[in-house]
Amino acid sequence: MSAAEKYEREGGPEVYDEGPLYASAAKVYPQKVSGTYRRLKWALxxxxxxxxxxxxxxxxxxxxxxxxxxxxxxxxxxxxxxxxxxxxxxxVYYFTGLLILASLALFLSNxxxxxxxxxxxxxxxxxxxxxxxxxxxxxxxxxxxxxxxxxxxxxxxxxxxxxxxxxxxxxxxxxxxxxxxxxxxxxxxxxxxxxxxxxxxxxxxxxxxxxxxxxxxxxxxxxxxxxxxPWPRIQAALTDVDALNVTYRRDRGEPRLSVKDAARAQAAGKPAGDCIDCHQCVAVCPTGVDIRKGSQLGCIQCGLCIDACDAVMAKVHRPTRLIAYDTDENIKRRARGEAPIYKLVRSRTILYVVVIAIVGSLMVYKLTTRQHMGLSVLHVRAPMYTLAHDGLVRNGYTVRFANKWSEPREFALSIAGLPGATVKSEEADTMSDGRLKVTLDPDATLEAQIYVTAPVASAASAGAPVTMTATDLKNGETATVADHFFGP
Incomplete structure (x- = not known):
């Protein structure tokens, strides 16, 4: 008589021990197995x-x-x-794109x-x-x-x-x-x-x-x-009834009986499943999961239990794939006498493929059209501008040039949008046409302080638009940045 039954019979409390709430995990001793999925795992x-x-x-x-x-x-x-x-x-946005692609590929595979x-x-x-x-x-x-x-x-x-x-x-x-x-x-x-x-x-x-x-x-x-x-917990929210998982086909395997007991049951006209309860599927599992209990957190879908079960089924002369990649929906369909169906192409998978294609295409486009030079401009804020004695307005800018090639390059910096503007810098030479020439080492950057001077009429208190363009003097590649020119 159990303690609970004794409690009901005697009408009083009984102190009893049901064992520890958390038991130590037993050590897992995975057994060697051979077969299709084991060979695939070795190859990968x-x-x-x-x-x-x-x-x-x-x-x-x-x-x-x-x-x-x-x-x-x-x-x-x-x-x-x-x-x-x-x-x-x-x-760094390339790494962001790769992380997005990796996540989507993981979702699709799941x-x-x-x-x-x-x-x-x-x-x-x-x-x-x-x-x-x-x-x-x-x-x-x-x-x-x-x-x-x-x-x-x-x-x-x-x-x-x-x-x-x-x-x-x-x-x-x-x-x-x-x-x-x-x-x-x-x-x-x-x-x-x-x-x-x-x-x-x-x-x-x-x-x-x-x-x-x-x-x-x-x-x-x-x-x-x-x-x-964390992935086993996340995966549970991403799967659905049409996802192929390592599955024990209980519609075919139950009730479990030994080979002799199954023969006697069949002779008596009683049901007998193909599972002989040999526990080989558990013995080979690297996480110690009994796949016959259904989908579990510990199952990593490696398929080794499929190889083990197939070997046993072959020995007892029964059809293989009692454990196989299948869906819960197909088990229900076979129980109803309906043919199994496999929906690899469905709204979820189509959505993942489309998003992967879009993100991948954007990354390929960005890579194929990327420039091998860079230009960035930062307006000097203190002061925003200065007035010269000749009535001209001067603004200061910090300009960073980038050379992404493995050989030296020469860039010419020009200003557009300010009539009568001139540009000077201590870190660059002034060319005959008024542009600044800078020389960059291979795979390097250069920061220069430049000063743009223009008539007061060209400036604006709210900032007149100005465009700076760096041009490779050898191949003509350009990079353009827009900023503002401030005045009184």
């Missing part, structure tokens, strides 16, 4: 890690005076290089295939997969690791633990070392690291990333997905 892991480790060493010729690393985040010079693209600090990002491309998933492969290589598969954890300490156990953690630390150190190569010339920095001549900040960041990779991928694993990552 190799591609992702290969790109991560190799890209810093890929060369890209940008001409003289420019770095030749294909991808480089040049913090000292405030530049970002990506093959043929060079991004300046003033062009609307189509659920948490496919989590299962195949997330850095936590990729490195955890690699760490678990090392663990199996050293300590064996699921049963061997469970026995090893339960066994008393011995020379064999200590040796395996040292080997496993040593390999984990080696991979983690390589991860941190590869990351900092994106911030400096990779071959040069590698030589400096091994000869102990690299900057202290490089060793500090390698240490930080080594620790985080080792701890998150080696020890926390599924806890990151369950408790630290």
């Amino acid at each position: 892991l190799i591609v992702c890690l290969g790109l991560y480790y190799v890209l810093p060493f890929v060369r890209w010729d940008r001409g003289p005076n420019e770095p030749h690393q294909s991808i480089l985040i040049d913090l000292p010079h405030s530049r970002f290089y990506w093959f043929f693209i060079e991004i300046w600090p003033q062009e 609307a189509l295939f659920g948490r496919v990002w989590c299962g195949y491309f997330c850095i936590q998933t990729v490195w955890t997969d690699l760490f678990m492969w090392v663990e199996r290589l050293v300590e064996g598969d699921r049963r061997d690791r469970i026995k090893l954890d339960a066994a008393p300490w011995s020379a064999s156990k200590i040796g395996k633990r040292i080997a496993k953690h040593g390999l984990w630390l080696l991979i983690a150190c390589g991860t941190g070392g590869a990351f900092i190569l994106y911030f400096a010339d990779a071959p040069t920095l590698v030589r400096q690291l091994f000869t102990l001549q690299a900057p202290l900040v490089a060793y500090v960041w390698i240490g930080i990333l080594t620790f985080t990779t080792y701890y998150l991928a080696g020890h926390m694993r599924e806890q990151v997905c369950l408790y630290m990552c």
Whole structure:
């Protein structure tokens, strides 16, 4: 008799213990599995890690005076290089566009295939997969690791633990070392690291990333997905009944019976599902989820349970894909005797594709029409203007020129909109036609103080419009900025 029943029977309170409100999470021992989705995960892991480790060493010729690393985040010079693209600090909107595109692509993938990002491309998933492969290589598969954890300490156990953690630390150190190569010339920095001549900040960041990779991928694993990552919570608000998720087809699998019990039930004319309750889907899951309980926070949609279930179904001579990428709507349709339908093209996915196309097109247009020079003007506010003894009005401006090429350039600055105006500067030469000529070093900026003088009739107390134009004296490229000319 339970405590609750005793309470009802005796009509009085009874103190009883139902166990702790929060129980410790049991350690997950994922079992080795082979199949379509496992091979796909290995292929993507190799591609992702290969790109991560190799890209810093890929060369890209940008001409003289420019770095030749294909991808480089040049913090000292405030530049970002990506093959043929060079991004300046003033062009931060490109990063904004990339973040928008990445978010929309994530939303689209979720609307189509659920948490496919989590299962195949997330850095936590990729490195955890690699760490678990090392663990199996050293300590064996699921049963061997469970026995090893339960066994008393011995020379064999200590040796395996040292080997496993040593390999984990080696991979983690390589991860941190590869990351900092994106911030400096990779071959040069590698030589400096091994000869102990690299900057202290490089060793500090390698240490930080080594620790985080080792701890998150080696020890926390599924806890990151369950408790630290916000995406599972966000994903629940973005999915719908037509999204393809890893699904246990309960319309076909229930009731669960062993092979022998199912044969007896079928002989007696009773229902018997295809699921034999072998728990292989749970054993291979990297987060310890039982997919037969439905959609859950811990499921990362990796598909390994599909491979495990298919292998069991093949052994018992039953159709595969008892667990498959499917929708809840199709389970209901099959229960009603209707054919399943798959709606990859629907209003939600069309909207995402259209917005991605619009944002992508705007970014491509901006990139293809971007200028390789820059001009910005700031009016001097103290004083707004000065009156000369000859009756002329003078305004001061701070003008910044930018040369985004890898070779020196000469610009001519002209003024328009002020009849009779002249322009002078101590940082620039005056040309015969009255324009100012400035020379810029490769990939550099120059700030100059210029003074525009015009008759009082050309000025206005509220500010007369004035246009400044910088022209490349070699190829004719121009940049124009509008400002105001103030007077009494």
